[in-house]
């Protein structure tokens with residue numbers, strides 16, 4: 155059986171979805187939250203130039219989707235009447251909301267949409283309507299690894315701000331006090347070995363002293379190619395045997411107990 159070389163690990167690098175946090179949190183909580191509040195958010199911020207720019211970017215994306223035969227919801231375009239009456243220039247139409255909701259349902263990576271979602275989640279976290287979720291073994295592992303003198307960092311496709319909000323608002327309290335670094339796709343995508351080389355450089359740690367934990371084998375392969383140690387996190391009860399080139403863990407309780 156593959157094993158983690160525990161003595162050499164000085165830093166842990168953790169994926170979020172499927173590793174620290176149930177994948178359901180994203181699909182059952184975050185996406186519906188953004189979808190339900192999109193209409194109100196766009197109307198409330200329709201005069202914010204940044205939000206206007208995102209709406210224009212959504213319109214451009216809708217054209218692309220149409221050209222690619224994806225059959226997105228139609229946009230009616232500005233009516234002549236609204237062009238004449240400047241008071242309506244900033245109106246947010248129902249069809250742009252419907253189109254954005256269509257994008258959310260498709261798990262779209264469209265940058266304008268992701269930014270708008272991020273703003274809606276931020277408002278939700280700040281008002282206390284949204285709270286971050288982590289598996290029960292996560293807070294005690296953070297506390298233990300910290301006591302052992304190990305660094306703990308996060309690497310996720312979600313923006314750095316979204317990561318911080320998630321860990322700051324868990325039912326177990328503010329877990330960012332245990333975290334030494336946050337990395338997102340600004341440093342590169344998670345399936346590219348180069349991203350992991352850049353992270354070890356940023357941590358000023360030898361590659362072998364960093365343990366990357368994720369539920370995605372492609373990400374682990376990339377980290378391994380960059381010289382990191384790896385562990386595959388298997389959270390679902392169903393998967394009894396998982397063939398893998400990586401040591402397998404089921405909870406963080408197994409890592410440096």
Ligand SMILES: [Mg+2]
Nearest residue numbers: 169171172369
């Ligand atoms: Mg994951």
